[in-house]
Amino acid sequence: MTACDNCAVRDQAICCSLNPAEREQFARIGRRMTIPKGQSIIWEGDESVVVANVVEGAMKLSISTADGREQIVGVVQPADFIGRPFGAKTGHNVTALTKSSVCVFPRTEFDRFAGDHPTLGQTLLKKTLEDLDRARSWMLLLGRKSAPEKIATFLLDMASRAPGSQVDRFNLSLNRQQIADVLGVTIETVSRQLNQLKREGIIALPSRDGIEILDREALQDMAGTA
């Protein structure tokens, strides 16, 4: 299938578990979409109608209280899977942080296909288990860590998952408010902690959303996870 042949995440997304014939069949139920920055494709509480693979860009998963406080519960990268298979309501919004490209499947058709192709289900299970591990370790951060620990953990986490090559210099695709929403603090706290680290020479802030880690060890000490 031509659409898949030049797909950037062909070998990392869940599709990689399919053989060429299956993949062609699978491709037939999906379709490529571009999502402009700031636009949502899935809404908290809605019946789950689509699932997707992220091909390019970055997206956030978020949940809100009735009065508008927001918590970002995940930041997804290319090759990650989004949406809620198996006939349930979606628990969170999915919104593009940058212009993104996704490969979308109608949920019911996806469910049927997954039922018929166990390898796909198994790959999805592995990804879901990883997501669950990540969500739970983030719960420790949200519930028990101080603001400096939160920022340090966040920077190391972003560095480790940054798509680019150079690990110690990368771009957050998040602005200060979004960082705050990931860490469960306010925008002012994010700003203060970041500039504190800069003053201490542990990081540099070369641009709006650029980060350079100058002293990784200090950050690690500060992150304080077991």
Place this chain on the structure above:
Amino acid sequence: MTACDNCAVRDQAICCSLNPAEREQFARIGRRMTIPKGQSIIWEGDESVVVANVVEGAMKLSISTADGREQIVGVVQPADFIGRPFGAKTGHNVTALTKSSVCVFPRTEFDRFAGDHPTLGQTLLKKTLEDLDRARSWMLLLGRKSAPEKIATFLLDMASRAPGSQVDRFNLSLNRQQIADVLGVTIETVSRQLNQLKREGIIALPSRDGIEILDREALQDMAGTA
């Protein structure tokens, strides 16, 4: 298989996806164990060696910082699945909150069996997706809710998942410290909030760990999720 015939969670645990022959085969790789209150069976950071179904009792999943602060990332009930399949390290401790009974499988054998029996994998996937939904909605609580909102949400959540019949009167299997570790607050805050709700006539505290909800609507307002 006789062991399964009188199993209390036969029809809810992941085994329910197997036909009698498969189930017998599956039962052969598992074994029933009793875990006394307070004892752990899985440790954070360890190589994953066992997975299990919970048959009776209640267990906590927890993660700690280097200096001993603890966050409970899940409370599991009978029929829930615990442990980390597919060759990874375990991200959290699993500890019995009450005397518990579990059906344990060596992880490698479980993985092999799951690979050969797609229906089992699919059922596990569904459970994992639910766990992930729960974990993420708890992230909103940890990151963005106030202490009163946390307590209210917690009580409603426990009420809805309490195994007993009567929904508005139930037993927490957690002491105050454990509630604090679930909510990311201190023991004193839990105590104050609980007694505040009692003073307002919204709940009653008939015993050490008994809860009676007197005004569910007030609690719901207070929980403040969308």
Place this chain on the structure above:
DNA sequence: CGCGGATTTGACCTACGTCAACACCCGTGG
């Protein structure tokens, strides 16, 4: 060059944590 959103910074406030006393519950042994 000037405008508008994002970020930073400062001054102040408060929800929750900390620390310490005290009360309660229950089992044990005299």
Place this chain on the structure above:
DNA sequence: CCACGGGTGTTGACGTAGGTCAAATCCGCG
């Protein structure tokens, strides 16, 4: 049957990390 002791929970007084509010300041862009 009651005194006693230890673990768990409650309550109060006080401290502080991080929130709130309000001003700068920065920066990208027409």
